[in-house]
Amino acid sequence: MKIDGRFWLTKENQSFLGVGRIDLLEWIDKTGSINAAAKEMKMSYKAAWERINGINALADQPLIERTTGGKGGGGTKLTPYARELIATFHRFNELHRQFIDRFSEAGNDPERLARILSRTFLTTSARNQLPATLTSINENGLHSTLTLSLAGSDTLLSTITAKSVENMGLSVGCDVYAIIKSSDIKISTSASSNGDNSLSGIIEGIERSAENVEITFRLDGGTLLIALEKHDSLQNFQVGARAFALISPLHIIIGL
Amino acid sequence: MKIDGRFWLTKENQSFLGVGRIDLLEWIDKTGSINAAAKEMKMSYKAAWERINGINALADQPLIERTTGGKGGGGTKLTPYARELIATFHRFNELHRQFIDRFSEAGNDPERLARILSRTFLTTSARNQLPATLTSINENGLHSTLTLSLAGSDTLLSTITAKSVENMGLSVGCDVYAIIKSSDIKISTSASSNGDNSLSGIIEGIERSAENVEITFRLDGGTLLIALEKHDSLQNFQVGARAFALISPLHIIIGL
């Protein structure tokens, strides 16, 4: 006994984009014509045309551009908006599939079911959640040190327990998030000498309160960091100045 | 534009239990007959019978008991297995609905969508992810200090940025997770004096490697912590000894 599921987009209570129509749009993109796409999907031209027309009637922005006549008789092209829609649909689909799969695994166990939902949408208080790619793993006793590649050429070291690496099934090439509390990032004019990550960039903004200072910091690679420091630790920074963001590898959590 | 979705149980690649059939089973349970249930659902007896028969043919255990003749002509009853199946279906359905709804929140806003996607199925490398209830919020400039109530009577202070409190929509009474890296937990024989959280408990396990020690620590309230320390910082602990877990409020991330 397995679980299967589907989802679709609706507009004014009418379904207008499901997996079938997305398939059709993709074939149109590949072949350049409704006719050819219909043949690929082994449906009649009329059926394909009716689906496409239905989508177009409901969409608030045009999804396709149709031309008749001309060399080759004309054709149909997707708009950028349609391609965007297809991409997000696929991402939804992937997540939905994972969600359904987890149901199947959990079976009837109420505790596992509760855990599924609680971990399905985890929002953290960490202000920095940076997309990164895992480029190397060095195991060292109970610890493992990961090398992360951020946007641009910025790299980051993170030290987490070897068991976490195992639990999460991390391997080189994984897309992960580097999760860092803003209070664990120090801004300094000089690079680190004790093995902490030192990322060079430019101070983009400073916000002061009675005791603390919040600094918006743009890495050379383009990634944006938010650091929160105690007032007295501030070395008279100003907006636009070059500096380093210092982060201990021990304070970088990996999200998958 | 909204998102809608459904799921169903399959067996041998045939759908055999969806929301419609579950409805039908429930009506049979209420009325005691297929005939009456069909009338309630405004379908023909034949249609109802075919659905019921299809379910019964695929199920590995009988879902219904049918009797013909007798006072009132007979009737149909659900087996306990069927009632169990209905209950789990409803639990799944509730979770599935929540999943779909979360995405619907994003609507057409690509940025919100990206945020939701990035926090869907986020698993972290943090070994400690403790369920807690938020009992107070004290704002202090750019920072806010949260009081968290763990299982038993253990409490925990966490300092995060006020903007995070706002972003996450945190309020007193929220169920949250306290996310703590194992390397941010120190085990000590004496309580803290500098404002760190001091949680008393018992050492349940010690695992040593060349440089580090992993300590499994059970709080008096029952919560289990995992701490990873450098070898030399160990104060000759042994399993079963009472001790304190020291955690800086700055190193506790809140998960929602």
Next chain:
DNA sequence: ATACGTTATATTTTATAAGATATAACGTAA
């Protein structure tokens, strides 16, 4: 001007699903 291969549309045919109707078997109670 003609050919081409599309889009666009209408009409007819076919296939499938749904509904309506009829009826047998059943076993208890009156």
Next chain:
DNA sequence: TTACGTTATATCTTATAAAATATAACGTAT
């Protein structure tokens, strides 16, 4: 024995969806 209201099943009708077919409009290349 008869009446009852159900399950169980077959047959026919209707409604709906899908497929097949036919044809017009279109605009460029030859």
